[in-house]
Structure formats: structure tokens, C-alpha cells
Amino acid sequence: GRPSFTGGGDEERRGRRNPCIVFVGQLSYRTTAEQLKKHFAAAGVEGNIAVRLRTDPKTKRSRGMAFVELDTPEALHECLKLHHTMLDGRNINVEKSAGRGGRATGARATKLKDQRAAQQETIDGAVARMVDERVEAKKLARGEIDERCIALLSRFEGRIVELALDAFCMRGAPGDRGGIANPSAMVTHLVRKAAADLPKFQEEVEAQKVIEEQRRAKQGRGGSRGPRSGGDKRGGAKPSKPKG
Secondary structure, eight states: OOOOOOSSOHHHHHHOSSOEEEEEESOOTTOOHHHHHHHHHHTTOOSOEEEEEEEOTTTOOEEEEEEEEESSHHHHHHHHTTTTOEETTEEOEEEEOSSSSSOOOHHHHHHHHHHHHHHHHHHHHHHHHHHHHHHHTTSSOTTSSOHHHHHHHTTSOHHHHHHHHHHHHTTOBTTBSSSOSOHHHHHHHHHHHHHHOHHHHHHHHHHHHHHHHHHHHHHHHHHHHOOOOSSSTTSOOOOOOOOO
């Protein structure tokens, strides 16, 4: 059912002129109201924490944002300290809401819409740069991962996207990915894996980077010596037998 606010009776609610409400944005679509509540409580936010997760009216799925009502201004202040903290692999936004949880109208609604559009444009630009850098370094082919996958990447924190792209690029050169039939699906899998357990994924990627560096160094040493000429095991040519 629809989440309701807890704490305080109807009389108190009617008499409260300035409700303590924060807006939380950039949530993972998988994050539940209970997970968000625990995130705040674990950081020391005291009292009732009533979460209203915004959902799509048709699909009932999360829209990646929520309104949270607190008991006191002190609790609200503690919530605001969690701006740009990590939850489910996302760098969440926590801002004070001037309205009553989603009823902003007129100029304020337009301003919020513009701010979020600008923020999303910045995120999209950062992801595009990460992809372009790897294309220029010839680690990715242009168009190797599709627009839908790139749009998905913009929903994740920058460090997660970088690690996922690095993990993918280490699976071979463009056009030679060891049998990966769907690069976009593989990148999607990797970014979700990174978001699920960032420390573990980062450790795996760093370990793979070390292996790759050792492999390249070994190839470099082998190439500098050049091919051995035919002859004995020490590499010298066998003396030719005198004719006659």
C-alpha cells in the first residue's frame, strides 16, 4: 500500500506549519523505502523516519526519488549531512524540501525541474567523457556499447562506471573480446556487479590490472631479445662442416 507518515497525531499534523521534510534524489530504482530509512537511522538520525517513495503510477516501480518526514529540525539537519553519500551504488542527493512532499507548484516546481535537468546533463556528460577517453585510447570501439547502455551508466556513481568500463576493456581489444557476443549486456552486468559490492569489485579489477601489466612487461622483454637463430641450446650457430 501507499507509505504513510508515522509519529504524531492528526491534531499535531494539522497544526504543524513547517513540516521537517527532505527530498532524496538519484536513488537506485532498486532501493526500497525501508532501505532508505535504515540508511538514515544508521547515520544517527533519531526519531520517526517516514519515507514516501515516489513511484510510477502505471508500473508502480520506483522513480528514484523520495520524500522523508522527520520529527524535529535537528533530525532534518542530520539528514542533510547525508547529501552525496553512497546507497546501493548511487551518490544520493539529500535536500531540504520547501513544500509538503511533492506538492511544489509554479516557479519552485520549474526551478527544481531545471536543476535536476542540469544535474542529469552533467552526469551524462561525465559518462560520455569516460567512454570517449577509452575510445581515443583504442580500448573501446566507437559504438561498441549502445546508447541504451550509456544511459544506464549515467544512473551510477562515477567511480563505479569507471571500474566497470576498465573491467570490460581488460577483456581483450576491440573486436577481440574473447567471444563476448553482446558488449552492452556485459557492461551492464559489470556495472551492476560493481554497484552491489564496490570494494570487492575494485579489488578484483586492481588485481586484474596487475596481471595485465605483468603480461605486457613479459611480452616486452621477450620482444627485445628478438628470435633466436638456429643452433645449439645456447643460441649460437652450429659450426659448418668443412666440405670435401
